[in-house]
Amino acid sequence: MKTLATATALILPLLAGPALAGKAFVSNERGNTVTVIDTDSWEVLAEFAAGNRPRGITLSPDGTRLYVCASDDNLVRVFDTETYEELPSLPSGPDPELFVLHPSGNPLFIANEDDNLVTVTDVETRTVLEEIPVGVEPEGMAISPDAAIVINTSETTNMAHFIDTETYEIVHNVLVDQRPRYAEYTGDGSKLYVSSEIGGTVSVIEIGEDGTGEIARKIGFEVAGVLPEWLQPVGVKVTQDGSRVFVALGPANRVAVIDGATDEVLDYLLVGQRVWQMAFTPDERYLITTNGNSNDVSVIDVAAEEVVRSIPVGQQPWGVAVTD
Amino acid sequence: MKRLAHALALGFAMLFGADMAAAVEVRAAVLRVDYPALAPISRFEARPDDLGFAGAALATEDNATTGSFLGHGFETATRAVPPEEAGAALEDLIAAGHAHIAIHARADDLLRLADAAGERALIYNVGARDTRLRDADCRANVLHVTPSAAMLADAVAQFAVWKRWPDWLLVHGSNPADLALADDYRRAAAKFGAEIVEERLFEDTGGARRTDTGHVLVQRQLPVFMQGAGDHDVVVAADASDVFAPYLPFHLWTPRPVLGSGGLRPASFHPAHEAWGATQFQRRFEAQAGRYVREADYDTWLALRVLGEAVTRTGTAGIAEVRDYVLSDAFELAAFKGVPVTVRAWNGQLRQPVLLHDGRITVSVSPQEGFLHQVSPLDTLGIDAPESACTAFAEE
Incomplete structure (x- = not known):
């Protein structure tokens, strides 16, 4: 019976497509692995080698390919999301940290932290299309829903750079607070959230007709009993309808829940230690957070705004991507 | 090719990102006074010829990259001189238009040079750790970037x-x-x-x-x-x-x-330090300098980054404007130590965490948990305002 169940489990995804078995892929920066979690049973399915210092992690739009920034290998490693077999790597430029994939699935825009560049890589021909000079220590990457603008944040220059995806030229810059880590658009592209880790704020940039914009307001954080210095915003995720914004607060071990209409903080959810990046399940029922110092991920029930479980993963989890 | 691309980007930045851009040319300098000295106990600590200057080179590149998006240019002159030539070197730098000067010198020479500069330059102390320089011997034109003893x-x-x-x-x-x-x-x-x-x-x-x-x-x-x-x-x-x-x-x-x-x-920085993004700093420094970072390099890098950040935010490199901004509550800067560094407005000392290392690893970082302060935990380190004998900053 058990054998049959296993066999069925093996066959079902092949028959029914990826819709039934959602998987979360977690990059473990120190462990040099990716942990795979079943998002129905929340069991760890596998852990596989993913190159040296895997950090940024994302999926092809069809969910079949997993892209991982192998920072110390100076390339993007590619894996089959069913078999976990490694596919040919992509050139990324030195020290890739975070990247964003064009909604069409190609190309990939990669932040090269050591070289003040954003590298644009064609994922089919596996060639570098362009190197775009940006500010010092590029990190956060986002793409507007209409795919016209790519955002890069530079951690030491403290800017959000707006890059035209046709010309690969910087068309606009916005100065934000110290050490911008992450950028995230709302689903309708009307707002851009940029987290500043050391500044302790999230800048809300309202986007105009031409795709650029200026800071409309800044979101600050305050938790009783936690030193203000520990409230360091890193990962940001916005629900597709824009009603809720979740901000990972690093060493404060909390995720802030923000009203997307007013940009006011509503609540703080206690998660694991040094919460870093986050990803929704595709149905947005759950938000998964990577907790770098407690070597686990927390699962947040998005509707209830509650942490419902934590799952041990590899050493120093950094990023997460989820298939449906 | 890369250089060309950068030049193009700079051009476009000036065309398109020019909302707040106004051309500013920032002329900074590093003046290092070299004293006769015996070899250190450990040859790991032998003094490199570019001590401090390598940190300045990285900071100038960092500042120039940021400045390229705003129309701000940065150049940094470097001078290494014996003590008897320090005064003349300072005059040369000021005469050549260098208004922001990081000085790596012993306490008495630092005071002598700062007093000679007067209001003609803002001095960034990157070498002298003597507590008295932040206390009774403080000077209004000196910012202390290096931590005090x-x-x-x-x-x-x-x-x-x-x-x-x-x-x-x-x-x-x-x-x-x-x-x-x-x-x-x-x-x-x-x-x-x-x-x-x-x-x-x-x-x-x-x-x-x-x-x-x-x-x-x-x-x-x-x-x-x-x-x-x-x-x-x-x-x-x-x-x-x-x-x-x-x-x-x-x-x-x-x-x-x-x-x-x-x-x-205790140290302001250490080449094995990796937390809070410091790995990136180490790699960028090592790629450029071909050696590990020293405290004097980090302190000098930080001094010029303080200047660069002030220019970025204020759009000017004027001595008074930079000093006012750096001493104000608006100033904060990321320095790979986990919290923003700021400046004590009452004596010009940069607030910063202090690393504790054993020569190989960062063992701990102070301030330690549980040491609290009404202004900032960083003010549990060093002379605090109520006990300070510094009056040069209070007269304003």
């Missing part, structure tokens, strides 16, 4: 107290700098409730240090010098002259941890 001593004291090692045996050298450092440790002990149960003076008699048989003599003589002490939890070494402290950890009579000038040492 008091901050370093407090960083060590907090760690010892956090570890519940309250009973210290203080060993200090005989040179004036050693005696001043011993005072910093006495003050730190009193401040955080530790007790110096005994003090010993290690006389600097000169002579060879790194002879072939050095360790043989050290191994026999140091334990004898350290024997017969009363009960103590740790040995705290105040050896600013680098004469004996590095030998202490394995040559005591009673086995105890050593803190201070040997064993667990």
Whole structure:
């Protein structure tokens, strides 16, 4: 019976497509692995080698390919999301940290932290299309829903750079607070959230007709009993309808829940230690957070705004991507 | 090709990102005074020719990259001179239009140069750690980027107290700098409730240090010098002259941890430090300089980044404007130490965490958990406003 169940489990995804078995892929920066979690049973399915210092992690739009920034290998490693077999790597430029994939699935825009560049890589021909000079220590990457603008944040220059995806030229810059880590658009592209880790704020940039914009307001954080210095915003995720914004607060071990209409903080959810990046399940029922110092991920029930479980993963989890 | 691309990007940045851009040319300088010195105890610590200058080069590149999006240009002149030529070098730099000058010099020379510069330059102290420069001997035109000896001593004291090692045996050298450092440790002990149960003076008699048989003599003589002490939890070494402290950890009579000038040492930065994005700083520095970073490099990098950040945010490089901004509540800067660094408006000292390392790894970072302050935990390190004898900043 058990054998049959296993066999069925093996066959079902092949028959029914990826819709039934959602998987979360977690990059473990120190462990040099990716942990795979079943998002129905929340069991760890596998852990596989993913190159040296895997950090940024994302999926092809069809969910079949997993892209991982192998920072110390100076390339993007590619894996089959069913078999976990490694596919040919992509050139990324030195020290890739975070990247964003064009909604069409190609190309990939990669932040090269050591070289003040954003590298644009064609994922089919596996060639570098362009190197775009940006500010010092590029990190956060986002793409507007209409795919016209790519955002890069530079951690030491403290800017959000707006890059035209046709010309690969910087068309606009916005100065934000110290050490911008992450950028995230709302689903309708009307707002851009940029987290500043050391500044302790999230800048809300309202986007105009031409795709650029200026800071409309800044979101600050305050938790009783936690030193203000520990409230360091890193990962940001916005629900597709824009009603809720979740901000990972690093060493404060909390995720802030923000009203997307007013940009006011509503609540703080206690998660694991040094919460870093986050990803929704595709149905947005759950938000998964990577907790770098407690070597686990927390699962947040998005509707209830509650942490419902934590799952041990590899050493120093950094990023997460989820298939449906 | 890359250079061309960068030039193009710069051009486009000026065309399109020019909302707040107005051309500013920032002329900074690093003036390093080199003193005759014996070789350090450890050849790992031999002084590189580009000490400090390598940090300045990275900062200038960082500032110029940011400036390329705003129309701000940065150049930094560097001078290394013997003490007797320092005054003339300062005049040359000021005459050539360098209004922001990082100085790596001993305390008395720093004061002499700062007083000579007056209102013609803003001085960034990146070398002299003497607490008195932030206290009674403070100057209105000097920002202290390097931490004071008091901050370093407090960083060590907090760690010892956090570890519940309250009973210290203080060993200090005989040179004036050693005696001043011993005072910093006495003050730190009193401040955080530790007790110096005994003090010993290690006389600097000169002579060879790194002879072939050095360790043989050290191994026999140091334990004898350290024997017969009363009960103590740790040995705290105040050896600013680098004469004996590095030998202490394995040559005591009673086995105890050593803190201070040997064993667990306080530092503004260390090449093994990786937390808070520091790995990126280390890699960028090493790629450019071809060696590991030294404290003087980091301090100089940070000084020029303070300037760069002020120019970025204010759009001017004027001495008064930069100074006002840096001393204001609006100023904060990321410095790879986990929290923003800011400046004490009452004495010009940069607030910053202090690393505690053993030569290989970052062991801890002060301020330690639980040491609280009404303004900032960083103000638990060093002389605080109520006890400060600095008046140069209060007259404004």
